[in-house]
Amino acid sequence: MATATTAPQRQFDPIWRVRARLLRRGALESWAMFRESKIGLTGLAVIAIFFVAGFVIHPVLWGGPTLPEWFPIAGGQKLWAPLWDGKIYDPILGRPLVWSEEHETYIFTDFPAPPSLRHWLGTDPYGRDILSQILHGIQAAFVLGIFAALITVFIGTTIGAIAAYYGGFVDTFFMRLADIILLFPLIAFLIVLSGLMQMDFWSLAIVLGIYGGFGSITIVLKSQALAIKVKPYIEAARVAGGGHGHIIFRHIIPNILPLSFLYMMFTVTSAIFSEAVLSFFGLVDIKMSWGLMINITRDAGYLGATNMMQFWWLWMPAGLCITFLCAAFYLVGRGLDEIVNPRLRAR
């Protein structure tokens, strides 16, 4: 065996730079694997489309840059004002058009109006533009879904790792709690909760996040953490003198994080869905969301069995958006599944 000859002055890169490089390489490798999953890519594409529509197109259309006061034409107004008339297209405050001699425009005598050139997806029962409501709803869905999922994953990962590591009473307590939450009807619980407290956007996200975090994700992550806990490298860490915190945070959690991330995708789906249901019942204090759009349609009496198909543009765009965005996050989750579980991977 070659005995070591110590080089006089070894020059390493700073550790943080090496770590950044490793992180980048790891991300690229994961991306290369993810790219092979067709369903994952499909989901990602759909999410990207929604994202661009909600976070790029919508804010731009919403007004674009404001023109300076001195500007000869429409000074002080927003750039797209002629195109995107807040009076017409505002998803919440847009008001119905009435016939006017001086404007010489089309009149919508009856609201809701079907799709037209001016209102691509028609107008709602109050005469507001459906398309701008849809675009506005994207932001709500994204922010709520991801915020709730982050809370869920944070709680689920920590609790799962701790329950697996300590076992005994801690484990039993959190597992029974998860059982109770699993048996608990979420929607009914949220309805009751919204009666007890004013449920706004953020509080809904937090409630959904906490609810999810103590639920099934804990059981899944705990079982994964149990498999990690018995690995010899945990024993090696103990022999090195590592304490409980060290083992949980340096060894167990990094090894269950990929699975947490995967479950985060599924949690986004359920958060978006729950919000839609609650808004549909009109229980959330929210300005505009897809669920609320369907709620408005129902309240105005357009969701009856006889006239539902006739006024399809009132509910179908919102319904499809919920379906597509939920499905997209689910598909990304499935794509990630193939990275996390090598068994599913094609060789």
Next chain:
Amino acid sequence: MNPTATQPEISQVLRTKERDALVRIERLSKLYPVSKGLFARTRNFIHAVDDLSFEIGKGEVFGLIGESGCGKTTTGKLLVKLTDPTKGHIYLRDQERYPLLVTQGDRAIGAAAVRAPKGLTSLNHQQMTLLDVALPEGSDRRRFSELLQQLKRQGRSDPGRRAQGFILSAEIAGSVYSLVTPEYALSANIRTDSLAKSLEQLYYGDIAMLEGARLKSFRRNVQMIFQDPYESLNPRMTIFDIVNEPLAVQGIGSLLEREERVAEMLEHVGLTPASSFMFRFPHELSGGQRQRVAIARAMVLNPSFIVADEPTSMLDVSIRIGVMNLMLELREEFQISYLYITHDLAVARYMCDRIAVMYLGKIVEMGPTEEVIQNPLHPYTRALISAVPIPDPTMRRQPIELKGSITKPIDTQPRCRFYERCPLATSHCAEADHPPLVDKGNGHWAACYEI
């Protein structure tokens, strides 16, 4: 008692201490509860390790041989404190531990072990840590502890006498007490009465009861190498992180110093150049390289004792010898002792100075490797050795047949564990307790009535 008559005793202690064991295990037992049936009330116990006693010398490779379920891995885990013993003691000779005598006039009234990381001469006695005390029969333990505390507070010393072994002295309640090394006591003709025996014990710390910070510092001395190099390295950590972990956990050195230490260690175990291995992940390395990383991790704290649990059994032949030779080289270089756990007698013969053969939680035979393998005494060892295949078709073996198969030591009968399968068993074996390990000469011990 005649004072001079006790002096040979203490010189005996001082003489043997040099060659003495690094690890000393006394009557170690580990029982695991098992419940038979789903709702069974009675608690039964597996005697995984039963009344084990042995010693491992400094720089010695001690092999623990046996079939699966014989308790060899449990013994290893007990020694690194991955699990706590049910009964018994594990004594470890600690480099930073010094036994001292407390004298009153020309008589020693008690002994205490103190911790002195940088040696006794530079010991700051006001902050010294007392590890253990030993007292003659009938002494008041509490009064002695108070006395030690007072000595700690009021003690004075001068460097000149310190170097001779006179640590400090103080006048308490009208009489002069001092703290001296056993060497000083010997030269100053201090009466030690019956303390000599317990003094010997003070060289060792019982690790069975360690907790908290003392357990953590114990970890620096004792490390472990695991069987499966694929499972014993965290797949999400780089090689640097893995080898650095013990240093980081123990808070040794700055990041830069640790980097250098890790690189030095990697080159020591043959992963050269270190810079090309440091920031790779375990899955990018072969089995042999991984096991070298595991060895580097175990060695990085400079331990005095390493438990190696079948470190080469998962490795391929062409790589195995390299790892085995590396372990032997490191032993020479750093004077490390190994407890080498294996089921493979041929490997044990290659690696170990002494071996102990285990059967159902008991040591049945122990002695120098060559002596045990060429001249086995216990019927189980004989059968085991006769069953080892030999990589040479010209050699014919004479296999010894054993009845039955290995069982689990659940609520064992008070007789020889090997009784049911033993070809030599007599009625005496059926009635008597499990035979004790008896020295049969040449340091060769066996536990059997019929040899």
Next chain:
Amino acid sequence: MTIATAAHKAPMLEVQDLTMHYFTRKGEVKAVDDVTFTLYKGEALGLVGESGCGKTSIAITLLRLLPENALFKKGHVFFYRPYDPQKAQRYIGFPVKIVQNGNEAYTGRLREVRSDAQLLLQARTNGRFQEIPVQVDPKAHFGVDLIALDEPRLQEIRWKGISMIFQAAMNALNPVYKVGDQIAEAINTHTPGQPPDQVREKIAQLFQLVGIDPAMIDRYPHEYSGGMKQRAIIAMALSCDPDLIIADEPTTALDVIVQDKILREMRVIQKKLNMSMIYISHDIAVIAEVSDKIGVMYAGKMVEVARCETIFQRPVHPYTKALMSAFPSIKGERRKLESMPGEPPDLIKPPLGCRFHPRCPYATEQCAKEDPAFKPQHEEHFAACWHPLS
């Protein structure tokens, strides 16, 4: 390349230029490359090599139990049985090989069984396909190419012709069925129509043969010890009276005393029933105990095949020699063992030329460029090396 059949022995299995790769995302793993060997009736061949050298891949290629990502490249595996015109009828249209009178051999696609003593083969001679009538000796050995067979015909050969004991097969016993019933099922599947009493009688005989108390037939697997389970698996492999058994690491998970017992019993059974055996193991000591002939594999290649004693006393290939000196023994002198430099190669990109050359102390430029042919070095001693040791 064909190996001339030794005149006095009946061939059992002839493997020619067998090549099988695995497809993976990183590239093609050249797991088995140009492997050639012959096994005779009543002979035990030990295949030894390190993990990933392709020894298990050979076994599953022989029986065509390949995973989905396996790419069969080329080669023949002729499985011989005594010539029987009735049985030969079954293989019309498939490649066969007839070996008779010592070294007379005919290879070709079987066209017709004209009479008990005459076959019509279609073979390629001088670049053209021709029909050749072959006079068959009644004592001829009739070989079918397992690689070319279709699934139903192959299924007839599995278990009845060749059975396999897989690595850690003792864990494959179904815990909810009695062991005897599981063996009975194997018998009934492969030789249907036997009365239950007879099957039971047969299982009792098998149990006695492998050293289990026949009273254990009606017990469940959890009542068996590890060694007994492995014996039951051996009994199951013997249940359809195969001509050849392939045992892949049959005793690796077992303790040394049990391993020794089972190996000795297998050796006795093999001699008693005059069966052929292929043992696969990483442990050269185990192989030395049970084999008549040893094949040493390295990195997907067969590097040396010879009789057991020959390979230990006069190894030709440097890898064989290094492998043997890397094994500690409990007998003989206690000497310092030399470790082989380097590591086994990545089979996606194996080294050019001889695959062992980067680790070989005798390697020359030629070794790095050209792949040495697997050729006879002495009588019944084959090796692939440019610089044979003896």
